[in-house]
Amino acid sequence: xxxxxxxxxxxxxxxxxxxxxxxxxxxxxxxxxxxxxxxxxxxxxxxxxxxxxxxxxxxxxxxxxxxxxxxxxxxxxxxxxxxxxxxxxxxxxxxxxxxxxxxxxxxxxxxxxxxxxxxxxxxxxxxxxxxxxxxxxxxxxxxxxxxxxxxxxxxxxxxxxxxxxxxxxxxxxxx
Numbered sequence: 751x752x753x754x755x756x757x758x759x760x761x762x763x764x765x766x767x768x769x770x771x772x773x774x775x776x777x778x779x780x781x782x783x784x785x786x787x788x789x790x791x792x793x794x795x796x797x798x799x800x801x802x803x804x805x806x807x808x809x810x811x812x813x814x815x816x817x818x819x820x821x822x823x824x825x826x827x828x829x830x831x832x833x834x835x836x837x838x839x840x841x842x843x844x845x846x847x848x849x850x851x852x853x854x855x856x857x858x859x860x861x862x863x864x865x866x867x868x869x870x871x872x873x874x875x876x877x878x879x880x881x882x883x884x885x886x887x888x889x890x891x892x893x894x895x896x897x898x899x900x901x902x903x904x905x906x907x908x909x910x911x912x913x914x915x916x917x918x919x920x921x922x923x924x925x
Contacts, residue, residue, distance in 0.1 A: 751812075751820045752900040752918045755864045759818035764811040767819035768796040771809055775821075775866055776902070776916045778807075798824075802907070805914045826915040828882065829857060829903050840921040842870065843888035844901060850876025850885050852905040852915075860902045861891040861921075869894060898922050 753771045754761075761767035764786055772781040784797035792813040797806045809824045823836060831848040834840060840861075850857045855878045860871040870891025877883025889901070903917040 751814075751822050751898060752824070752920050753821040753866065755866075756820075756898060757816065759814075759816070759820050761819040762817075764794055764813070764819045765796070767811050767821055768798065768809045771821040771824070771918075772798045772807075776807075776824075776904075776918070777913050778916075779912050793822075800907075800912060800914055802909075802912075802914075805905075807915050807917075821918070823920060824916055824918040826917055828852065828915060829876075829905065829917045830882065831901075831903060831917055831919055834901055834919055834921055836920050838919075838921055839924050840899075840901075841924045842893055843890040844870075844921070845886075845888055846874060846901065846903075847884070847886040848876075848903075849882040850874075850903070850905070851879060851882040852876055853908040854878045855883060855885075856905070857885060858904045858906070859887065859889050860904065861889055861899065862902060863894040863899045863923075864897040867894075869899070894923055896923055 780801040828851040833847040855875040874885040874887040876885040
């Protein structure tokens, strides 16, 4: 799971969890959420668009056994992550790879701890267009010792630097 930390959710509905992730955790400015797209009875997704409304991040939510809602990941059309895989055990440096389409190919990768703290970050370069291009790198980070966190792959606007898209992949720390 990505947000909030396991057992720490106070979100009684899926929209609140997705909104908290988009604004508080990922850092979107004035995001717009689509209507809830139900999966099974305890899961679904929202499309999140930044203020300019051009690009979409799909936020996946799930209601867990404590009856609270959590974000279990997010995806975009323009960033496809091959490594790490969801739930992978991770140690520093975190190996990352995939394909991305972003302004000048720039994708910022952050490793976040259980409470959302940025433990390390570094850029990788995909493609600036017109088609996605491969990226690979290693992201050094301060090991929190144990628990779960996330690898975030973020792209930002060339116009004003605001967040445009985010892929969130849950990871587990080796400790």
